[in-house]
Amino acid sequence: MDSGVIEGGLNVTLTIRLLMHGKEVGSIIGKKGESVKKMREESGARINISEGNCPERIITLAGPTTAIFKAFSMIIEKLEEDISSSMTNSTATSKPPVTLRIVVPASQCGSLIGKGGCKIKEIRESTGAQVQVAGDMLPNSTERAITIAGTPQSIIECVKQICVVMLESPPKGVTIPYRPKPSGSPVIFAGGQAYAVQGQHAIPQPDSSSAAISPQLTKLHQLAMQQTPFPIAPSNQGFTGIDASAQPSSHEMTIPNDLIGCIIGRQGAKINEIRQMSGAQIKIANPVDGSTDRQVTITGSPASISLAEYLINARLSSEATGLAAN
Structure with missing residues (x-):
């Protein structure tokens, strides 16, 4: 097995996230x-382990390829x-075999599966491992x-x-990382920024993964953040996540x-992404004669509405500055 391809030829810094x-x-x-x-x-790798008060945890390995694989x-x-x-x-x-899960941006899964499943079939056959890519995204990510x-x-x-494969096909757009739901204060991740929910507000948090975000996205993020911290209405049971x-x-x-096109996206891809991330229902009214605007109705819990509104504003800001990812 020649692993020199990645360890020699691609001596880069990698991040692997294990669930x-x-x-x-x-x-x-x-x-x-x-x-x-x-x-x-x-190993010399950086190994970070997410908070302990959840049934699932994320282990992040970061560093040069040789250190990561050690x-x-x-x-x-x-x-x-x-x-x-x-x-x-x-x-x-x-x-029983050793079984483990890694988490990757959904935008890279197409390259990993390949046309008609050819790439994943090749990986299975050449390594002897069983590999399964989940059909759905992990919650709120x-x-x-x-x-x-x-x-x-x-x-x-x-x-x-x-x-x-992932180094050859970088992720597209903004990645919202999966965060296992803690039993304490929940965290929302939107537009490259983590928010801890405290009372009625989502407070921006410093986050190590933000360091990997490009300067353009940081700029886009600053534009989109004009309305932060966005308000979250209280619920009787206390806030337990987006689906409060x-x-x-x-x-x-x-x-x-x-x-409106940048909100809908190609074949409705963007609006579906916003619906999935926020958990809110979003309806866009048909154009009205003589009007230059379209009515958008967002329905859901106050937290879902806040996040959907935030994500829509982020898209509008990015379009206005020509940074929107298609």
Whole structure:
């Protein structure tokens, strides 16, 4: 197996995001953090683990390709060890494969699957790993999960090949990373900015992943942020995420006819993306004779409406400055 393609020819900085259950993460952290400390020291990769008060956690590996794959190999070995030790008290005769999920921007999944599924078939056949790309995006994000199962070596080789594809086909538009839902203060990620929900407002938070966002997007983000912090109406149960169980309400906006196209997008792609991210229903009225504007009605919980309105304003701002991603 020649991994020189990525380790030699593409000596770049990579980021791999793994989605794991709390129990698996506990094993990787180890007693008093010893296991993850050893991984950091031996690999030289940056290993960040998301907040602990959720059933799922995100482990982010960042650094040069050689460091990333050293850390990744150590994580896979740890998961393999856990399977072996659980087998000692089990009556099962066959050893289950190591299974893990990585999360990638949905805009890159097409390149990964290939025309008629040819690319993913090639990856499966050349590595021997089972690879499945989720059909739906993860909640409140523009990322999808990829499930990989097999032997440690086949998984490592498979992820290397996935990384090559992702480096060749960068993500399009703004990526909203998946954040496992915490039991405490929720976080919304929109327009390249994280917001912690405090009381009736979403407060912008410093976020490490924002550093990777291009200067153009930062500029677009500043334009779109003219109405921040956007208000979130209180609900009786407290805010528990975008789908907060508050009484549905509706809000109307008027958008110039000549800008409505950038909100709808090609074959409705953009408006569907905004609906999916915000959880709100969005209806665009038909053009009215003699009017230069179109009526847009947003229906949903107050939090959904706020986020939908924010995302629409971000699109309008980006179109106005010629930065809109098609």
